[in-house]
Amino acid sequence: MPKNESEHMPGVLRRMAAVMPEVLMPDVLRRVAAVMPRVLCRMAAVLIAAATLAGCGITDTDALPAGQPARGGLTENSSRLLRVYFVTPQGTWPVSRPASAGDRLRQAMDALLAGPTAAERARGLITRLPSATRPIRARTTNGRVELRLPWLVRDLRPVAVSQLVCTAAAVPGLGDDPVIKVFEPGLADPWPVRCDESGSAVPDEQGAPS
């Protein structure tokens, strides 16, 4: 007769040991658990690789379409246009207006004095010229422009002088980079001035200001 009860145990315990993992992890779950780390590892690896390969910076691209083109003038030839310099926040800017027959210089000076139209104002253009009771008298003699201003230059802002000089210089038929003689009321000697590339009035060094 058995003295030790453990003799009864093997069958039961063996069954228990067999059942316990079964209960904890049913077959499907166990298979999933066996496969899952592998799948997860692969996914994580791919993700990390993608994340690192893509780089954390800004990547280069091809030249990609980015919307409609801009629309601009480019219709009238410059010979039929009057270029009048007004002021934008970025400096002086020549506005194009249709020119009529006659003295271009006068037309330009009148237009300058009249200031930007409503459409031009809408495009951000303004004038810095003060209003004047008298017109600007301008004439061309021997290919040289003489401007007789109704104001003293020192009363004008520099950008207003640039407007005057560059508008006068833009009149066709004056050649490249013309020198403008500016006369002030009550002063006999003119200022020889040019319009530089950035649309600003600069004193003419070659001329003899007296």
Place this chain on the structure above:
Amino acid sequence: MTRLRLPGRAAVTRWPLARGLRAQLVLVFLLVSALSALTAAAFTFRQGRTAIVERVQADALQELRAHLTARAPDLPADPTEADLRTLALQLDRAAGTRGWRTALSYRGGPLITAGAQAPPLPARLRTQATSATTALAQRFHYAQTPWLAVALPVVAAARPQSPPPLTVYASFSLASQQQDVDTLAAAARSGALPVALASIVLALLAARRLLRPVRQLRTAAERMADGGLDTRVNVTGDDELADLGRTFNTMAATLQADAAALRAMEARARRFAADVSHELRTPLAAMAAVTEVLDADAASGRLAPLTAEALHLVSDETRKLTHLVEDLIEVSRFDAGAAVLHLDEIDLAQLIAKTLALRHWQDRVRTDVPPGLRARLDPRRVDVILANLVGNALRHGGTAVSVLIRVRADTDRISIAVSDDGPGIPADLLPHVFDRFTKADAARTRTDGSGLGLAIATENARLHGGTLTAVNAPHGGAVLTLTLPRDPP
């Protein structure tokens, strides 16, 4: 008695599964959370980066377009280089914080810029822009910095369908956007790591919670395997593990009840055997006394020969019965755990000589005993064992049997081998030699032995903490070896 198997050990060797489960749980948790954190971080980062870059591109294009739309109407159809340069200057000055630089190309001509230096432009953008009818944008790297270049064609107001005569290029550095993106990436990275770490903690907690009942069950199963049948597990909750725990408890209760019933039955059976033996002893003693007198009568020749023979038979059987009952009482004593050792320091050679002399075997048995070998043992019980072994050898070895007692001792054990040159023990009987009521010759049921001799010898050996083994020698004959510890318990 079947050999004791160790189910507990068998179960334990399978239990690394528990550690495996925890590791798997933690791993799966970690991977899932790392994956989700990484995915979330990566997607957020990519969306953020796309938003930053596309926003700056859209803003820049819109700004550039607005400025260009405000200035371009004044461009004549035949713009001079000065016109274009003035426009470029206007656009450059409008760059604001972006600091873009522009260049213009009229009818595919050379780039005209306001300053001396043209902005960096990728060649691909230039080649595509010559034939493009839409605005183009390209990101590229210039001097290890990401840049954005845009090409914005300007169509003539009067001929919007014809190819755009003027193309405005602008490019600017995305260094500040790069900083934003770096910040975003750093945030995404520093967000993902704590999530992964937190998930480890959660996984450990979950594993602990899940595996605690499993550990309890394992411990309980081990305790039961070691004989603790009153082991129960605490069952809380209502999940599958709780079910398992309840099943375990039910099984343990059934097992305990069964074991108790078996024990009770066994105890009853033993007590019955012991009681019967004791009840038989008194009448048998009387019978033995009477048969001795009758034996003397028979021997005197005063009785008829037939009666004398009958008396002889009766007295013989009575002696055997007395012997059997004594053996039975001895066995019940062992079973009841009432047998105790009376240890004494004994010279083995003397003990063996006395045993042989007492039974008049000294002429039939050779001995090989180291002289002066002394051991602590119970002389009465060793005498019983030796008498059994030698008696068996003499009985089963045949008439001309030669029996040898050989004693060998080492530091902690003494072995006493009783060998004979008889026919040996039949192979099918060898495993049961020490079982109760096993007899060598099944057909010859009536022998001198009670059938309990070797069983009692085994119990005596076990009481000493020793063993009794039986083998057949290679050259024939049986060898029964008693091994005793030099220092019995």
